[in-house]
Amino acid sequence: MTCTSQLMEKMVGSYVLWLALGSCLLTLASTEQQGDRNFINIHSYDPCQNYTRLDEPSRSTEYTGQGQLCDRDMNGWYRFVGDGGSRLPETCVPMSRCQTDAPMWLNGTHPTIEEGIVSRTACAHWSGNCCLWKTEVQVKACPGEFHVYWLQGTPKCNLRYCTDPYTAKDNCENTCRPEEECSFLNGTWDCYCRQDLNSSDVHSLQPQLDCGAEEIKVSLDKCQLGGLGFGDNVITYLRDRNCSSITQREERNWISVTSPTHAGACGNILERNGTHAIYKNTLSVANEFIIRDTILNINFQCAYPLDMKVSLQTALQPIVSSLNISVDGDGEFTVRMALFQDQNYTSPYEGAVAVLAVESMLYVGAILERGDTSRFNLLLRNCYATPTEDKTDPVKYFIIRNR
Ligand SMILES: *[C@@H]1O[C@H](CO)[C@@H](O)[C@H](O)[C@H]1NC(C)=O
Numbered sequence: 001m002t003c004t005s006q007l008m009e010k011m012v013g014s015y016v017l018w019l020a021l022g023s024c025l026l027t028l029a030s031t032e033q034q035g036d037r038n039f040i041n042i043h044s045y046d047p048c049q050n051y052t053r054l055d056e057p058s059r060s061t062e063y064t065g066q067g068q069l070c071d072r073d074m075n076g077w078y079r080f081v082g083d084g085g086s087r088l089p090e091t092c093v094p095m096s097r098c099q100t101d102a103p104m105w106l107n108g109t110h111p112t113i114e115e116g117i118v119s120r121t122a123c124a125h126w127s128g129n130c131c132l133w134k135t136e137v138q139v140k141a142c143p144g145e146f147h148v149y150w151l152q153g154t155p156k157c158n159l160r161y162c163t164d165p166y167t168a169k170d171n172c173e174n175t176c177r178p179e180e181e182c183s184f185l186n187g188t189w190d191c192y193c194r195q196d197l198n199s200s201d202v203h204s205l206q207p208q209l210d211c212g213a214e215e216i217k218v219s220l221d222k223c224q225l226g227g228l229g230f231g232d233n234v235i236t237y238l239r240d241r242n243c244s245s246i247t248q249r250e251e252r253n254w255i256s257v258t259s260p261t262h263a264g265a266c267g268n269i270l271e272r273n274g275t276h277a278i279y280k281n282t283l284s285v286a287n288e289f290i291i292r293d294t295i296l297n298i299n300f301q302c303a304y305p306l307d308m309k310v311s312l313q314t315a316l317q318p319i320v321s322s323l324n325i326s327v328d329g330d331g332e333f334t335v336r337m338a339l340f341q342d343q344n345y346t347s348p349y350e351g352a353v354a355v356l357a358v359e360s361m362l363y364v365g366a367i368l369e370r371g372d373t374s375r376f377n378l379l380l381r382n383c384y385a386t387p388t389e390d391k392t393d394p395v396k397y398f399i400i401r402n403r
């Protein structure tokens, strides 16, 4: 049997031959926890590791909006982040900036890493006096090119610590995610996981699932894993442990495992209901050195509408023929043709030959692949069967003719 087909430029309201793929479902419902999780417990008080982040753009010395904010309640180590700037200004700031009345600045220079923690004086500018009030602060330079400040409550109100907007850190090529920070490590600026993330809720771990036609990819945020107490040695793997993050290249601060969209691959379990083919698997999170003690299991599934394409992919040996068609200026298209047993095109004939009883219905599916499938539809114009294997046999039984 032979069918010739033609590509037709799509018209508004025209009939689309096959459905698009890709509905995803992700369940964290059966997240399991076993054994003790070892939170990294650092018993030193290095302020570079333990500080409060202040992301308050209105602290910028360029901020001229109204405001009477006051830092009376500050106490502890702080790090300034965000657009407002990362450092206190080292020069006197005009009054009524930084969303306060009397802005505070650092009368002194910032230390280098070698200098350790240094004491400095912070001055508040009011009534024409650049240092009408003063208070002691401590400053430390940290690896990653930032400073932390030990700040105490201001001596009066309304006084507020300002930041120099020219020290805002935007040296990273990519914009860092909220779990990341732009730091200078190993000689380059990049987005690194924040060290101060702290979470005990595994549900904060939001796995990303990418249900593709060819492969399924599940990824976890390494920074969030770090916040949960998993160190750098974390690995993840699927039901078949051969599919693990060790063997796959990871992207920036994401750890991911990919499996082909095939039943059985990587331990995938295929289930079908009336409308979907559903691939299920489990992502396990463990420590590289104690892989026996799985710490976290995350079940996930990808559901694909059972259209012709997926049916063909899940069939063992579908009877398929393919044809490359070139369209002037539009490149090459591939058309696949397959034989189905049912009108829903969910059960392709498998094996080398299809044996049909007389008068039984045969469903011929033609699928347009590769090419601009958004602009073109497939129209079957001639379809005929021949009594022999020779498609040029002069005896032809037309099923579709000159449509
Ligand atoms: C962090 O500092 C606070 C006080 O600012 C202290 O109570 C806490 O124990 C410190 N945590 C660590 C892990 O150093």
Ligand SMILES: *[C@@H]1O[C@H](CO)[C@@H](O)[C@H](O)[C@H]1NC(C)=O
Binding pocket: 107, 108, 123, 130, 131
């Ligand atoms: C800043 O500190 C220096 C040295 O302690 C002092 O001489 C100077 O007067 C201070 N500046 C202001 C504006 O108070």
Ligand SMILES: *[C@@H]1O[C@H](CO)[C@@H](O)[C@H](O)[C@H]1NC(C)=O
Binding pocket: 185, 186
């Ligand atoms: C720094 O570079 C070394 C060697 O290139 C690498 O082993 C290490 O993991 C890097 N550190 C970070 C924080 O990227």
Ligand SMILES: *[C@@H]1O[C@H](CO)[C@@H](O)[C@H](O)[C@H]1NC(C)=O
Binding pocket: 198, 199, 200
């Ligand atoms: C992390 O949070 C827990 C509870 O919320 C707390 O007991 C612990 O001290 C925190 N650790 C750090 C390093 O902040």
Ligand SMILES: *[C@@H]1O[C@H](CO)[C@@H](O)[C@H](O)[C@H]1NC(C)=O
Binding pocket: 240, 241, 242
């Ligand atoms: C995993 O890989 C090893 C070595 O390549 C192989 O012997 C083993 O059968 C594989 N396991 C599965 C479940 O495919």
Ligand SMILES: *[C@@H]1O[C@H](CO)[C@@H](O)[C@H](O)[C@H]1NC(C)=O
Binding pocket: 025, 273, 274, 275, 276, 278, 303
């Ligand atoms: C089949 O499974 C999918 C995904 O779980 C679901 O959306 C759909 O409603 C199910 N269909 C039937 C007929 O149960």
Ligand SMILES: *[C@@H]1O[C@H](CO)[C@@H](O)[C@H](O)[C@H]1NC(C)=O
Binding pocket: 322, 323, 324, 334
């Ligand atoms: C169609 O083109 C693809 C890509 O160029 C090629 O791999 C395939 O073998 C071709 N199929 C036929 C039937 O020519």
Ligand SMILES: *[C@@H]1O[C@H](CO)[C@@H](O)[C@H](O)[C@H]1NC(C)=O
Binding pocket: 342, 343, 344, 346
């Ligand atoms: C085809 O799908 C329809 C609904 O979409 C369903 O009612 C019918 O039972 C299906 N037929 C077969 C043979 O699967």
